[in-house]
Amino acid sequence: MSGKGPRGRSAIVGMATAGMGEAPGFSAMELLGQAAVKAVADAGLRLQDVDGVFTATSGHAFPTMSVTEYLGLRPRFFDGTNVGGSSFEMHLLQATLALDAGLCDAALVCYGSNQRTAGGRLVSMSEPQWHETPYKPRHPITAYALAASRHMAQFGTTREDLADVALAARAWANLNPEAFARGPLTKDEVLAARMISDPLSAADCCLVTDGAAACVLVRAERARDLPSKPVYFLGAGAANHHRSIVAMPDLTVTSATESGPRAMDMAGVTHADLDLVMLYDAFTINTILFLEDLGFCPKGEGGRFVRDGRIAPGGGLAVNTNGGGLSCVHPGMYGLFLIAEAVTQIRGEAGERQLDACHIALCHGSGGTLASQCTAILGAEAVL
16 A cells, blocks of 8 residues: 555544533633643643644634633744635645654644634535525525435435435434434434424434544654554545535535545545445535445445445445434534544544444545535554
């Protein structure tokens, strides 16, 4: 197994989450701080050891400055790239490049949100409003409903197929004590859920929760001397064709068709090498689109691919083993929680939902409304 560029040059040595689900009484920055402190401790480091900061938030125009001030850091390198929910997969690549260039020695990637307890609702300003305002959309769901409708019309995908995605997410969440939405869920209940934007119902939509996550990366040669089992950066790729959904070249094809192959080429892996697939499931249609665009099945076959528990526990492909944004957690930007689950699985710390073997994981983040796409691949030391 061989790859290109910075493959294997960095490793995640600290990982933590905080305020998962509901965290009343805490600000978004306080939750971020809790996760950051825990991640740094997990790495066996001190906060003052952190000299690289990578973050994006929904509520700060200058996120790196806000985080640096709140945590009392003095970073030598920082980056506040914000491309929505895929920002944090991009940050893994940026942090690795900075570490490899000697621009920093310990990089913190972090995010926090109190979206639920602060009264947040499923409304987004991610679209350029001059395009859509006359039609009075409810973004982001209107945009995803357009993609789902087109996929149904073009390929015969059904609401039952979308329901299989939601059911798989809930089945995984029921094995995860940190998941916000747990308990029985039937296909009839999913199909009978309140319609929000046809063909997407409330059961097709991600949660609105609080939550924070953080990870710490160092150069690979240093990782082996730190206390926690390192999880290595193997590759990443990004692509972006548009911002507004009305400018999307094809509502059924995302730029994951480009980010995925770039990441896999850098990592030197094939689909057969992947033990875990973490996909940004803001809506059920996302999972179907990304399975197609990342090459797990042909275009148009995603609905059939997920049928009969294919991506649920015991199925042929382990997808979103934490319960995903649909049933675990979704505090506005979900990309770092994909990474958290991948690290947990590769470390062998996932408890009842632990996969029998998890050496390589693909994490795919999406930002805006099917706009920015970033794929990152992580692995255990055995695959270097």
